[in-house]
Structure formats: C-alpha cells, structure tokens
Amino acid sequence: MLALRPARVRGGAANLADALGARRAFRQAPTNLDEAYDFVADFEYGQLRTRPFQIRQEMLQFLARLAEDPPRSIIELGTAYGGTLFLLACIAMPDATIVTIDMPAGPFGGGYPRTHAPLYKSFARDKQRIRLIRSDSHSPDTLKAVRETVGTTVDLLFIDADHTYEGVRSDFETYSPLVCSGGLIAFHDIVDGPPEAVGGVPRFWKELRERMPGEEIVADWSQGGYGIGLIRKDAHTLPTGTGTRGNADSTHG
Numbered sequence: 001m002l003a004l005r006p007a008r009v010r011g012g013a014a015n016l017a018d019a020l021g022a023r024r025a026f027r028q029a030p031t032n033l034d035e036a037y038d039f040v041a042d043f044e045y046g047q048l049r050t051r052p053f054q055i056r057q058e059m060l061q062f063l064a065r066l067a068e069d070p071p072r073s074i075i076e077l078g079t080a081y082g083g084t085l086f087l088l089a090c091i092a093m094p095d096a097t098i099v100t101i102d103m104p105a106g107p108f109g110g111g112y113p114r115t116h117a118p119l120y121k122s123f124a125r126d127k128q129r130i131r132l133i134r135s136d137s138h139s140p141d142t143l144k145a146v147r148e149t150v151g152t153t154v155d156l157l158f159i160d161a162d163h164t165y166e167g168v169r170s171d172f173e174t175y176s177p178l179v180c181s182g183g184l185i186a187f188h189d190i191v192d193g194p195p196e197a198v199g200g201v202p203r204f205w206k207e208l209r210e211r212m213p214g215e216e217i218v219a220d221w222s223q224g225g226y227g228i229g230l231i232r233k234d235a236h237t238l239p240t241g242t243g244t245r246g247n248a249d250s251t252h253g
C-alpha cells in the first residue's frame, strides 16, 4: 500500500536552498497522473520531501473523476507535504485558482515549514494561481482570506485538515457554502481507523450520508483509515455559493 501517515514523514529541516532546488526539479515532473503521483510521493531534494498522505489507488480514482470536468477553483484544507496540492494542480483547469490552508504545527500532520512556500507556489502551471494560507481553518480571518482569493464560489472543496469530529464539521459548515451548485465536496479519511489518524471523520461522514447522497472511493473497508467521500452539491441538498459549474467569472474574487 503506497501511503504514508503524517507522523512518519520527516523533512522539516529543509531550507530555502532545498526549496529552490526542488522547484527546479519539479519543472521536470511528469504530467501523466500515474507518474505524477509517484513523482510527488517519492520526491526528495536535500532535506525537503513531498508526500500525499493518501492511498495511491484512491487518489488516482478521485483525480480521474475530477479530470472529467476539471475544477477552475479549489479550496484545499490541509496542505502538509504538498502531495495533494501538486496533484490537484495537475488536474485543475489551466487558469484555475487554488487556495490551500494549513496551520503551522497543526494536528494530523504538522503543517509545513515556511521555506516550502516557493516550491508549493511553483506547482501552478500555465495561468494557474496558488495561494498558500498558513493559519487555522476555523479562524474567521482565514475564511476572509479565502473569500478574497476565490470570491463566493468554488468548484471543489477538499477537506483534509482538522480530523476531530468538531473540526471536520466546522470546516464543512464554514466552507461548503462557498461551493457552487454542481460542485464537489470531498473528505479524506472516511474509513474507520486509528483515532490519532482519522479522528472523527468517519463518524461525521456517516451522519452526512444519512442526510444526503454521496459516493465513496475506498480501496478496502478494512484498511484502517483513508478513503475519500464525495458529495455533489446542489441546491436541494445544501445551500450553495452564487455560481454553477461553468460560470467561470463568479469563481474569482
């Protein structure tokens, strides 16, 4: 199983020189999704490492789904070692805006050093724009900064930050109203597993599924954690942002 839990990742001592060297190396990154996954999962430059904290098969299936109708605006909660950020940039529209939030030393992964920023921003390709926000997703200032970047409507919300029950619920309640009608809300770690890894996400996901239709991308229900839950937003299930899919102008603030 090609997956790593945050606690097993090292590399916090990376300096700016490592980040700049890594940025040069990433210019050669493959664009094919399978190869891109392996590239970002195995990447090391000096003390700097990148990693998705995902199961390869699940993430590739999720990305393939997204690639059918690529998002033009994305909010990612939980940047960590840049793995999912890089992959989301690979499948997003060439002019996409991506906001990714992580809190320094946050639980369930530990955030990332400020020196990683030049590398993460360089994941933007063509006319994409990546904004890194290093703060608590639950803070009103963070929501304000997100709104300043994406306006009132996004196509994809990926929730993979504070895994406590209250934390994931708060992230859902705070950011899901920004998702447009037809947009997607994705949760990572919906499968029951070690509490220190999945927190209250499986419980929150089960409750949500009782209220609305969803889809589960799970390699094996006995794998202990991981798994991606997807909800397609529509006006009948949840209050939506002001736009609909394909309404590009409304996605930029």
Ligand SMILES: C[S@@+](CC[C@H](N)C(=O)[O-])C[C@H]1O[C@@H](n2cnc3c(N)ncnc32)[C@H](O)[C@@H]1O
Binding pocket: 006, 051, 052, 053, 054, 077, 078, 079, 080, 081, 082, 083, 084, 085, 101, 102, 103, 104, 105, 106, 107, 108, 109, 110, 111, 112, 135, 136, 137, 138, 160, 161, 162, 163, 167
């Ligand atoms: C599981 S990791 C994210 C993994 C990443 N999505 C990937 O697979 O490449 C979770 C991250 O969420 C961050 N986090 C936890 N609580 C947070 C909060 N309240 N606000 C912002 N980030 C938070 C942690 O610092 C950690 O780096």
